Amino acid sequence: xxxxxxxxxxxxxxxxxxxxxxxTSFRREAxxxxxxxxxxxxxxGGDVVFVASEHVNSLLSLYYDPKCFxxxxxxxxxxxxxxxxGRDLVVPVPLGTxxxxxxxxxxxxxxxxxxxxxxxxxxGAGGYGNVHFKTSVNQAPTEHTPxxxxxxxxxxxxxxxxxxxxxxxxxxxxxxxxxxxxxxxxPKIAAYPxxxxxxxxxxxxxxxxxxxxxxxxxxxxxGAAKGVGLGLAFLRHLERARVLVYVIDMAGTDDRAPWxxxxxxxxxxxxxxTELAARPSLVVANKMDTEAAQANLPRFITETGIExxxxxxxxxxxxxDFKDALRRLVNPTVxxxxxxxxxxxxxxxxxxxxxxxxxxxLRFATFLKLEKLKAKSHPSRGNIH
Numbered sequence: 001x002x003x004x005x006x007x008x009x010x011x012x013x014x015x016x017x018x019x020x021x022x023x024t025s026f027r028r029e030a031x032x033x034x035x036x037x038x039x040x041x042x043x044x045g046g047d048v049v050f051v052a053s054e055h056v057n058s059l060l061s062l063y064y065d066p067k068c069f070x071x072x073x074x075x076x077x078x079x080x081x082x083x084x085x086g087r088d089l090v091v092p093v094p095l096g097t098x099x100x101x102x103x104x105x106x107x108x109x110x111x112x113x114x115x116x117x118x119x120x121x122x123x124g125a126g127g128y129g130n131v132h133f134k135t136s137v138n139q140a141p142t143e144h145t146p147x148x149x150x151x152x153x154x155x156x157x158x159x160x161x162x163x164x165x166x167x168x169x170x171x172x173x174x175x176x177x178x179x180x181x182x183x184x185x186x187p188k189i190a191a192y193p194x195x196x197x198x199x200x201x202x203x204x205x206x207x208x209x210x211x212x213x214x215x216x217x218x219x220x221x222x223g224a225a226k227g228v229g230l231g232l233a234f235l236r237h238l239e240r241a242r243v244l245v246y247v248i249d250m251a252g253t254d255d256r257a258p259w260x261x262x263x264x265x266x267x268x269x270x271x272x273x274t275e276l277a278a279r280p281s282l283v284v285a286n287k288m289d290t291e292a293a294q295a296n297l298p299r300f301i302t303e304t305g306i307e308x309x310x311x312x313x314x315x316x317x318x319x320x321d322f323k324d325a326l327r328r329l330v331n332p333t334v335x336x337x338x339x340x341x342x343x344x345x346x347x348x349x350x351x352x353x354x355x356x357x358x359x360x361x362l363r364f365a366t367f368l369k370l371e372k373l374k375a376k377s378h379p380s381r382g383n384i385h
Contacts, residue, residue, distance in 0.1 A: 006198040007063040007204030008159040008237070011102060014068045017045025017086030019124030019147025022132075023076035026140065036139060038080045039130040042147045043073030045123030046086035050099065050109070052116040053092035057201075062091070064189055070121070073147055086123055096162040096240065100191045102154040112162060120155060122150025158236065163200050163215035164330045166238035168243065169247035170261050172254070174286040176200070177313040178247060179216045182323065204323060210332040215241065220268055235272050243280050243329045244269070248308065250285040250293035250300065258285075258296050259303035269314040280329050281310040284322060289315045 020042025027035025048070050062068075068091055074083035099109040099120060109118040125148040133141035167175040179185050183202030204212045215235040238244070246265055248258045262283065270277040285300065285308035287293045301307060309325055311318035349364045 002078045004255065005058075005060070007059045008199070008234075009157070010059045010063045010066065010091065011153050011154060011156050012066040012068055013152070014048045014121045015070065015152040016121035016150045017070040017072040019043070019045045019126045020073035020075040020083035020086075021146045022127035022129035022144035023078060023145045024130045024142050025078035027079075034139075037130040037134050037141055038078055039144060040076035040081045040083065041076070041129050041132075042076045042126035043083035043085040045073045045148065045150060046070030046088045046122035047091045047119045047123045048091070050091050050093050050097070050111060050118045050120055052095050052097070052114055054095060056092050056094045056260050058094065059097070059159055060091075061158065069123075070123060070304070072150070073123070073126050075147075076127070076144075080129070080131055083126060085126075088123075093157065094159055094161075096160045096237075097160045098160060100156045100158070102156050108155070111324050121151045121153060124150055133224055149188050160239050161215050162238040163201050163238070163241050164332065165212060165214045165243040165326055166241035167216045167245050167247055167266055168238075169219060169248055169286075170249060170256065170265070173219065173247045173249040173261075174313055175216045175219070175247045178284070178311065178322075179214060180373055181313045181319060183214065185216075199234055204326070206323070206327065206332075208334050210327070210334050211341045212326060212330050212332050214245070214326075220265060235269070235276070239273070240275065243282065243326065244276070245326070246281060246283045247286050248283065248300070249287055250308075251287040251290045252292055253287075257298045262300075262304055262306075263367065282301045282322070282325055282329065285310050286313070288312045290316060292341040295342040303345050 023039035024040050025037065025039040027038050029035060048068050053169075067315055068089055070089040071086035073086040076083045093111060095112060095114065097111045098107060099111070099118065100107055108120060111118060127147045128146040130141045130144050133143045135141075167179065168173045179200065181201045182204050185200055185202030199215055199217050201213055201215045204214060215237055246262060248262055249256065250258050251256055266277065283304075283306050285293065285297060288297070288310045289312035290303050297308075297310070309318060309322050311322055313319075346364065350358045352358070352361050
């Protein structure tokens with residue numbers, strides 16, 4: 001049996017640690033009269049914590065080890081020694097993981113930010129030792145409290161990849177080739193259907209370091225909504241996408257009609273989710289370096305009324321046009337602002353041969369960041385610079 005390499009849905013049993021019991025103890029030391037109570041508190045039980053990790057892209061580890069148990073807190077000890085706190089169980093999960101409670105179906109957490117921490121099972125509190133119960137009228141208490149009970153729950157985790165755009169198309173339409181041409185992702189590319197069997201996410205980086213994450217899912221065929229082929233189960237990875245990209249094999253490989261492929265794709269997506277089908281979309285005519293694609297393009301435009309973006313991954317034709325169109329729809333955050341102003345003419349630079357360099361000359365040192373300095377806080381405010 002071939003081992004699984006990708007899991008996007010799993011049920012797990014989580015249990016926090018039980019709190020340690022408080023101790024009942026009295027000082028019994030030589031030459032210490034009326035020692036009194038000295039029972040320490042129990043340690044707190046450990047939490048079960050899910051942490052978003054950018055280095056994990058599947059729920060595979062939880063599939064093979066679905067029991068997540070934190071450590072119990074230790075009991076209190078004599079001489080006011082507190083019990084050791086139970087160690088938290090920290091479980092890394094992929095970005096985009098949704099956590100549901102199996103019994104109620106309620107969404108507990110949606111883990112979307114890097115390093116986001118979610119406590120899914122809280123450890124029990126440590127019990128009080130008898131040292132806490134000493135009073136003027138009860139100087140030898142024997143009371144103590146037990147530690148808090150562990151929290152146990154069964155959870156269902158679903159992975160929905162975080163992507164700005166999602167690629168949709170029939171098998172062999174060239175989605176993986178398009179993703180590999182625009183990003184550093186390395187999807188499997190071969191001349192047979194369903195080479196992509198797991199969602200793959202790549203990042204398109206623009207010149208100003210704006211980024212667009214694009215997801216490739218397995219190919220969709222007619223009847224996928226009813227389970228034909230690989231079905232539509234992987235479309236959950238596009239539910240976060242703001243833009244859908246329909247990749248059409250304009251060459252009509254395997255005697256398919258590109259205009260029919262597009263209508264089938266739209267219908268299957270609409271059957272899966274009308275909200276998903278209504279999102280902004282782009283239509284990409286792929287394999288435009290072939291004669292068959294050139295011949296099919298006019299009829300595609302006539303049948304669908306859509307002017308697609310013409311691309312060819314082998315010749316890289318139209319890739320820049322596609323990137324520009326995708327950027328306009330996604331509108332990513334610019335991470336680096338660079339000015340296009342012309343540098344000053346060196347002929348206008350003042351004389352710098354004297355003992356002091358004129359302030360006006362600094363304008364010609366374009367490699368310097370001449371930003372306005374922040375005002376220094378007064379030392380009395382605790383901010384000495």
